[in-house]
Amino acid sequence: MSCTLHGTGVSGGIAIGRAHLVSHAKLEVAHYLVPLHQVAEESARFEAAIYQVRAELEELRAEIPATAPPEFTAFINLHLMILSDATLSVVPRQVIENEQCNAEWALRVQMDALLAQFDEIEDEYLRERKADVIQVVERVMKALSGQPGYIPPPTRDDAEQNLILVARDLSPADVVQFKQHQFASFVTDLGGTTSHTAVVARSLAIPSIVALHRARQLVREAELVIVDGAQGVLIVDPDDQVLAEYRRRQHEFEIGRQKLKRLRDRPAVTLDGVPVDLQANIELPADVIEARENGAAGIGLFRSEFLFLNRPDLPDEDEQFEAYRKVTEDMGGMPVTIRTYDLGADQHADPGRVITNPALGLRAIRLCLTEPQRFVTQLRAMLRASHYGKINVLIPMLATAVELDQTLTLIEQAKRKLDDESVPYDRNIQVGGMIEVPAAALALDIFTRKLDFLSIGTNDLIQYTLAIDRTDDTVAHLYDPLHPAVLNLLAHIIKSAAKSKTPVALCGEMAGDIVLTRLLLALGLRQYSMHSAHLLDVKQVILGTDLSKLRPLAQKMLRTPDPVKLRALLERINA
Amino acid sequence: MLQREVEIINRLGLHARASARLTQVASQFKSGVWITRNGRRVNAKSIMGVMMLAAAKGSTVVIETEGPDEEEAMGAITGLFATCFGEDD
Numbered sequence: 001m002s003c004t005l006h007g008t009g010v011s012g013g014i015a016i017g018r019a020h021l022v023s024h025a026k027l028e029v030a031h032y033l034v035p036l037h038q039v040a041e042e043s044a045r046f047e048a049a050i051y052q053v054r055a056e057l058e059e060l061r062a063e064i065p066a067t068a069p070p071e072f073t074a075f076i077n078l079h080l081m082i083l084s085d086a087t088l089s090v091v092p093r094q095v096i097e098n099e100q101c102n103a104e105w106a107l108r109v110q111m112d113a114l115l116a117q118f119d120e121i122e123d124e125y126l127r128e129r130k131a132d133v134i135q136v137v138e139r140v141m142k143a144l145s146g147q148p149g150y151i152p153p154p155t156r157d158d159a160e161q162n163l164i165l166v167a168r169d170l171s172p173a174d175v176v177q178f179k180q181h182q183f184a185s186f187v188t189d190l191g192g193t194t195s196h197t198a199v200v201a202r203s204l205a206i207p208s209i210v211a212l213h214r215a216r217q218l219v220r221e222a223e224l225v226i227v228d229g230a231q232g233v234l235i236v237d238p239d240d241q242v243l244a245e246y247r248r249r250q251h252e253f254e255i256g257r258q259k260l261k262r263l264r265d266r267p268a269v270t271l272d273g274v275p276v277d278l279q280a281n282i283e284l285p286a287d288v289i290e291a292r293e294n295g296a297a298g299i300g301l302f303r304s305e306f307l308f309l310n311r312p313d314l315p316d317e318d319e320q321f322e323a324y325r326k327v328t329e330d331m332g333g334m335p336v337t338i339r340t341y342d343l344g345a346d347q348h349a350d351p352g353r354v355i356t357n358p359a360l361g362l363r364a365i366r367l368c369l370t371e372p373q374r375f376v377t378q379l380r381a382m383l384r385a386s387h388y389g390k391i392n393v394l395i396p397m398l399a400t401a402v403e404l405d406q407t408l409t410l411i412e413q414a415k416r417k418l419d420d421e422s423v424p425y426d427r428n429i430q431v432g433g434m435i436e437v438p439a440a441a442l443a444l445d446i447f448t449r450k451l452d453f454l455s456i457g458t459n460d461l462i463q464y465t466l467a468i469d470r471t472d473d474t475v476a477h478l479y480d481p482l483h484p485a486v487l488n489l490l491a492h493i494i495k496s497a498a499k500s501k502t503p504v505a506l507c508g509e510m511a512g513d514i515v516l517t518r519l520l521l522a523l524g525l526r527q528y529s530m531h532s533a534h535l536l537d538v539k540q541v542i543l544g545t546d547l548s549k550l551r552p553l554a555q556k557m558l559r560t561p562d563p564v565k566l567r568a569l570l571e572r573i574n575a
Numbered sequence: 576m577l578q579r580e581v582e583i584i585n586r587l588g589l590h591a592r593a594s595a596r597l598t599q600v601a602s603q604f605k606s607g608v609w610i611t612r613n614g615r616r617v618n619a620k621s622i623m624g625v626m627m628l629a630a631a632k633g634s635t636v637v638i639e640t641e642g643p644d645e646e647e648a649m650g651a652i653t654g655l656f657a658t659c660f661g662e663d664d
Binding site: 074075077078081082085086087088114117121122123125126127129133 | 587588589590591592594595598599621622623626627629630631
């Protein structure tokens with residue numbers, strides 16, 4: 001069925017390829033059509049899974065010791081009854097037969113329908129009993145996955161680079177997995193412009209759309225789709241004319257990109273001779289290749305928490321040391337700023353824990369300070385790696401003087417310990433702090449007095465300043481880097497840091513947005529760190545900027561409360 | 576067909592375990608057993624239906640039984656409600 005869906009384009013470019021439906025949760029399953037002659041087999045496969053789970057539960061029940069509390073047996077009985085209920089054991093088979101779809105999908109669709117009914121229940125305790133339904137479904141899914149099922153035959157152009165990932169949402173952990181593949185595009189039903197999906201798509205320089213809402217329902221597995229990342233348009237099953245037009249646009253986009261590559265080795269200097277430092281944000285050591293390809297002058301932000309995701313254990317000191325050393329060596333003497341792990345909130349490795357307000361919870365440096373052993377392991381690995389190049393340590397989410405002092409004490413202790421062990425490290429290693437909490441931005445002196453440098457994390461700074469959850473697409477449109485409060489905070493940070501002669505970088509999404517490049521320059525920013533994919537675009541803007549003319553306009557922007565006038569001023573800056 | 580109105584008196588209402596008990600008992604009879612609350616009528620032999628009735632403490636439900644053993648079924652079901660589904664609370 002041909003149709004067009006509109007979402008929020010978060011990474012430009014055009015991708016044309018086959019849809020691949022995926023998602024991160026255990027219960028998110030792929031959808032595919034089963035050939036008519038195999039429908040009966042698919043239905044039987046589902047029935048066999050139900051039988052298997054019933055046998056498993058009965059076995060479990062038989063093994064319960066007589067001394068166990070009666071709840072145990074009651075609990076398993078309940079699951080057995082849910083399993084046998086027609087809504088789970090019969091209806092999915094009808095779905096398989098009617099829609100010719102795979103068993104997993106039929107079960108998932110039926111579960112969603114049941115859960116939607118549970119969600120309407122007013123009584124909170126009764127509503128939460130849906131957890132039992134989910135657990136039973138999970139068992140059946142597991143049984144299904146253990147059985148030889150119908151595997152969709154690879155289509156002719158099924159190479160990864162032609163696959164377009166269609167998901168409900170992507171977690172950082174998914175993203176790390178996906179990075180090992182070469183998908184043409186990611187599109188998701190949820191998310192905003194700064195969601196993980198968006199950030200990663202931009203870092204990979206592949207087109208991406210979020211907040212499509214119904215893509216997973218309307219797009220079928222292996223269907224031909226066009227992703228226009230700049231316009232936020234997803235075209236499903238396009239006709240030949242549309243396809244030809246988009247192939248032409250895709251070609252033009254590629255030519256533009258090739259032209260940019262020539263800027264790689266040119267220093268980033270404005271027309272009036274102001275040098276600018278353009279560095280790259282990376283997540284994994286392998287990202288250094290792309291950073292260098294795009295002429296990064298260093299790594300301004302190595303998000304070390306990505307080393308901690310997607311694994312049951314934690315990387316030990318030696319493993320971390322090797323990763324940090326590799327990045328430093330691969331950067332050939334250029335500075336590498338490693339942020340200590342910024343886990344917690346939406347990125348915590350433990351998905352089982354439910355946190356109602358993760359962005360304000362135990363995360364980043366707060367988490368580090370509650371588990372000093374893990375933190376010190378990382379600090380030691382960084383210090384050891386500093387012997388092999390120029391490493392800076394960056395502390396995320398500082399808000400108070402106490403956190404800062406505790407952190408600095410731990411670093412000193414780690415250094416002394418290495419001294420005792422005669423392990424070499426860079427004695428002049430610089431320690432900096434992320435400025436991403438408004439409190440830190442307003443009380444900047446706390447940090448400039450004791451730190452060697454600062455780095456502004458605009459994603460969180462904006463989220464906290466405007467009280468907007470950037471992963472919630474119902475409020476994501478309120479996320480505004482041009483809000484007067486945000487602009488004035490940024491100006492304040494840059495000015496205060498300059499006064500205390502503390503170098504300050506900006507490493508959030510704003511750094512890579514060419515619409516804001518000149519404004520930030522005019523506010524005094526001289527060091528940007530961004531996804532490698534943006535480095536050359538931003539450099540191109542800087543090469544064509546005459547800074548002397550922009551300062552008065554930027555100052556005027558700081559005094560302008562009216563959003564319409566603000567945009568007009570920004571346009572003049574970018575003219 | 577028999578019809579009786581009962582009130583939910585146990586603390587947690589028709590929660591999962593009470594629902595399971597109700598479904599088990601209802602399934603022992605040949606008669607059809609239905610429960611209605613707020614205009615929603617479900618088969619008492621279906622755990623999912625009973626759970627979704629969302630009958631919290633203090634709400635009233637209407638029980639219907641119809642079939643050869645409808646009286647015994649009604650007696651057993653109303654008995655369950657009256658004894659809080661055998662719970663201690």
